[in-house]
Amino acid sequence: MTLSALDQLKNLTTVVADSSDLEAIRQFRPLDATTNPSLITAAAAQPENKALIEAAFEQARAENYENGELIERAIDILTVKFGVEILKLIEGRVSTEVDASLSYDTAATVAKAKELLHLYQSYGIAKERVLIKIASTWEGIQAARLLEIEGIHCNLTLLFGLHQAQACADAKVTLISPFVGRILDWYKKAENVSSYPIDKDPGVQSVKQIYNYYKQQGIHTQVMGASFRSIDQVLGLAGCDLLTIAPALLEQLEQDQREVTAALSVTAAQQASVIERPVQDEQSFKAEVEHDLMAAQLLQSGIDGFIKAREQLHALLRQSFGLDEEIKA
Template sequence: MTANALTQLKKLTTIVADSSDLAAIEKFRPLDATTNPSLITAAANQKENKQLIEDAFQQAQQEGYQDEQLIERTIDILTVKFGVEILKLIEGRVSTEVDAALSYDTAATIAKAKELLALYAKYGVSSDRILIKIASTWEGIQAAKALEAEGIHTNLTLLFGLHQAKACADANVTLISPFVGRILDWYKKAENVDAYPIDQDPGVLSVKQIYFFYKQHNIKTEVMGASFRSIDQVLGLAGCDLLTVAPNLLAELEQDQREVVAQLSTDHAHAHTEHPHTPISEAAFKAELEHDLMASQLLQAGIDGFIKAREQLHSLLAESFGVIREIKA
């Protein structure tokens, strides 16, 4: 009997759970896991996580935080607590995101990353099991460069183009997360089409281009496809270093019986036309980003979306613990 698509895929690619749902992570047992503000906010709404939230709030209180800063500290502690719980269920790493509001502030991003790692250390978690997740702005990439120089591993997210990937390679970041589904969504709207064949899917093609570039130039940074809309997109990138997949798509892959064939490999990479690899300057990066309407729009929309998700979590926690009422009193 042929193994299901998920089992076959795991032989070609490291599968990462794109979720903060502890039950889903326990079920699928991925090697690594990723989180983001939207996923943390969704998890905070689950009744089974009530104790985690209360513990985070009490810890922030004990540290002396008050009012708005009390809630912000609670969010950071809660984010790390979810990471700690996830790490109990997996063998590898968890990605933990820096507040997206800091995406254009290099120094603040570095400081927040170290705050998060200090929290993990309090829970006895080694920094080797953490990827600090940062938006792929120029400022974010420079923060990652500084962190990597200190031995702190990073995951550069909200990545939509080769220019961002080149800057991440220059910064020696550990891992990048190019977004497949969001690129597809943008092109479907821009070109007014309902669907693309998988071999013409703009999101899949973007990740392939980045993967080939990295392998052609022996760049050590890992490529992790993210933000999938279908299992066809996932299987279209079989062989990629890593793929982070939502639980609903993992379940679909588990039920699918098709034969899975590697679409990406070092051999594939060297069969394609090489792009030259020269360091990209800040001016060139920002010029390319500005001229790439898809990448510039999706990067800013992604940052705005993560900020909004954190604000929603802030409001949820403030209301839950009566902080708003205390401020008004």
């Protein structure tokens, strides 16, 4: 019997579901799962999740939160509750994102990460099954450094280049999520082209460069390709440590019968041209991000997008519970 492209991929790479859709996770049974504010907001709008929303709201109210703080607490509880439900369906870890509005505040990010982890632990979830997801700003990476020292594992997201990946490696974070599709989208618009062959796809090449650098340097931080636009992009990174894939693309991979071979491997990385990087500090990091127009724009637009998604969830919960529309967090 011929294996599907998805089954072959699972033999080369840890497949992660990029979704808060419990039915999709139940269908594809990935090892791990990732969530973000946009995915949580979409899941919260589904009628079948009404009970989770009500439970989160009641718990927040029982903790004596009021008005805007009540909704913010309910969002954190709901986010964790989705994570708990996901963990019932998978054997591995779930990534849960810190409020993106804290992306440039190291202390606040650390505090929020601990709040989220405490919620997980209150539901009987061990910290080893949770990855705290943080934007790859300098401040976010330093928050991850502090959290990792305390044994709290982190997934650094909104990552668009080797400069961010190097800082994450220096901080000894558990995992990074370099984006593929958003890089492709940016270059298609900037260069006014409709497509790239996979061997020249700028998103695929960015992740490959990061992977090769990590394996050449013996860095233990895991690389998880994210934000895919097609199964060709996914298969162009077969062999990467992990790949987080949306349900629609998982479905396509399950139906595809092509032969899948490793596009990345430790051996190939070590045989590739050596990637040299200077020692990095806050000033050099921020200078590199600033001078990389693609990374700078995508990092900020990603943060802004996640903030907007949280605001939409805030409005959804206010409406669901008949609270004054003028309440602000």
